[in-house]
Amino acid sequence: MARKIAILVKEFPPDVIGGTETQTKRMARELDGAGHEITVYTKAYKTDQSDDSLPYEVVRVPNWRISPFVSTLTFVLAATFFLLRDAREYNILQCMMIYPNGFIGRVVNTLRGLPYFAWIRGGDYYFMKDTPVKRWMIRSVLREARVLVQTERIAADVRSEFDESSLTVLGNGVDIPSVTAEGDEIVFVGRLKDQKGVDVFLRAVAGLNESVLIVGDGPERENLEALAERLNVDAEFAGEVPPDVVPDYLRRGKLFVLPSVRGEGLPNAVLEAMAVGLPVIVTDTGGAADAVVDGETGYLVSPGDEDALGDRIEQLCRDEDRRERMGEAARAWVVKNHGWETIVDSLEDVYADVTNMMDR
Structure with a gap:
């Protein structure tokens, strides 16, 4: 009707x-x-x-x-x-x-x-x-x-x-793109605010020798750029981009991280990352956790736990087969449910x- x-x-x-x-x-x-x-x-x-x-x-x-x-x-x-x-x-x-x-x-x-x-x-x-x-x-x-x-x-x-x-x-x-991710970066998409926990993310990847792509802007950008430089993290801050081109940035990734410390609903970025075939690591806060089948489509970690976050990131970065398996499962899950x-x-x-x- x-x-x-x-x-x-x-x-x-x-x-x-x-x-x-x-x-x-x-x-x-x-x-x-x-x-x-x-x-x-x-x-x-x-x-x-x-x-x-x-x-x-x-x-x-x-x-x-x-x-x-x-x-x-x-x-x-x-x-x-x-x-x-x-x-x-x-x-x-x-x-x-x-x-x-x-x-x-x-x-x-x-x-x-x-x-x-x-x-x-x-x-x-x-x-x-x-x-x-x-x-x-x-x-x-x-x-x-x-x-x-x-x-x-x-x-x-x-x-x-x-x-x-x-x-x-x-x-x-979520829109389901026909092309999936083939990149080699760890991607975050979202507003650069305290609640998003990007500082926790940067400390978690310090010393892993991995490239990080941060898409978004906000009041914490200058502080986060300075933190990445102090920690010697290879981080690109892409700034705010139109929503329709976010999948282009996600396709540069090999996994997606949402390190929020509080107050999430069900972020579009998590679903979009899964739609391009990325495994996702998210914190157990708000509704974000319900987008992840822990151990199958990605991992859950406690908010603010940079050691646990770093361990999960390192595991997936070192295990290409597991990344691919989880990425395929993530895409299939989001197609069915979203x-x-x-x-x-x-x-x-x-x-x-x-x-x-x-x-x-």
């Missing part, structure tokens, strides 16, 4: 190209291809964000960019107004992030009756749940709405604090369930 779907996401490419934003853009593309009519509501920026190549509509919501707080507050108010105005045009509202977007969905549902659901993406839960006002907003959505989470691990974390939650596990979708056909089919079931709940 074709539906008219509004997707609410706070940021959107090309202005912001993080995991949630990139996933939303690709998901909207796939839903449009499946016959649904898609409109994305997102922040307006000062620059011209028009993109005639997109097959769906993007509504840019005005906001005052005086500070992050003011920008978010004015976006929430304006997005609520826009969606209240347009609610009768849609069958369902899909809120990417439970805070603040899920709360906007709750208000629109209360005042206009538009069926909605929220999708916890990681940081919108882990970094927001301990602030009293944000926790109240999160709880109000969890009590009344269907909420999606990316992995079983995230579902368990949410239920441990909000046991009344109605949760459905649905992970990210190919777009699987994700779209599951989303369509969610749309039907949420709509039917409202009709009762």
